[in-house]
Amino acid sequence: MHDIPNTECGNISGRVAPTIDRNRCEGKADCVRVCPFGVFEIKPLTRKEVKSLSIVARFKTWVHGGDQAKLLNPIACHACNMCVEACPEDALSLAPLRRQ
Numbered sequence: 001m002h003d004i005p006n007t008e009c010g011n012i013s014g015r016v017a018p019t020i021d022r023n024r025c026e027g028k029a030d031c032v033r034v035c036p037f038g039v040f041e042i043k044p045l046t047r048k049e050v051k052s053l054s055i056v057a058r059f060k061t062w063v064h065g066g067d068q069a070k071l072l073n074p075i076a077c078h079a080c081n082m083c084v085e086a087c088p089e090d091a092l093s094l095a096p097l098r099r100q
Helices: 031-035 047-051 055-063 082-086
Strands: 016-020 040-044 068-073 092-096
Touching: 016 068, 031 040, 031 082, 082 092
Parallel strands: none
Antiparallel strands: 016 092, 040 068
16 A cells, blocks of 8 residues: 655645546445545446446456445545555546536
8 A cells, every 4th residue: 555645735626636446446435435525436437437447447346345435525525645655456546626
């Protein structure tokens, strides 16, 4: 597992958000544990989400109970990068928030 940096989060919520690589995430919840802003939750994948995965990722998801990280509150992200550093699968990155 990655060491979690002792980083203070900036006050930039609403400008960046985590992106989750569905083919890498195994739902281990490290992101949920380290995020001080409640950005993540662990939930089961929908059938549509499972169908979009590679064969290897489908198998890994099945082995790990079908759960993955999902964004609960992406606009709360303060870009502290703690989730990215904590993810043992390197399934997270930060990107500019896309407004709808």
